[in-house]
Amino acid sequence: xxxxxxxxxxxxxxxxxxxxxxxxxxxxxxxxxxxxxxxxxxxxxxxxxxxxxxxxxxxxxxxxxxxxxxxxxxxxxxxxxxxxxxxxxxxxxxxxxxx
Numbered sequence: 601x602x603x604x605x606x607x608x609x610x611x612x613x614x615x616x617x618x619x620x621x622x623x624x625x626x627x628x629x630x631x632x633x634x635x636x637x638x639x640x641x642x643x644x645x646x647x648x649x650x651x652x653x654x655x656x657x658x659x660x661x662x663x664x665x666x667x668x669x670x671x672x673x674x675x676x677x678x679x680x681x682x683x684x685x686x687x688x689x690x691x692x693x694x695x696x697x698x699x
Contacts, residue, residue, distance in 0.1 A: 609647045613638045617653050620664045631664040658684040659691060 616638035620631040635657045642649050657664050658671070663686045665671045672683045678697065683690040 606647055609641065609645045610650075613642055613647065613649060614653070616641070617656065620657075624664050624666055628663070628670075632662050635662045635664050655682070655693065658682075658687060658689065660684065660689040661687040663687070 616634045620634035620638075623634075624631040638649065638653075639662065641647075655665075661684060663670055663684060665682070665684075670685045672685065674681045674683070678694055680693045680695060681690050682693070
């Protein structure tokens, strides 16, 4: 797969996330659909979703996160935990403490 092809697919994935961001407050199911389409495209074409976009949706129910409404963030030790209020599942992400 060429780099030009990957960049085209990646830009389509980013466009899906931008659309999900635009409609997240108006229509939650439509934003969820955009996330599902972006994920299907990335799986089909074998292009990774960037890390900053992966943290914007629940990996279990594909709900696009809205700050303060449908997910909770907890920081403990060396992990950040996102808890989805829609399905109750949680995701953990590690981070390094810089001193």
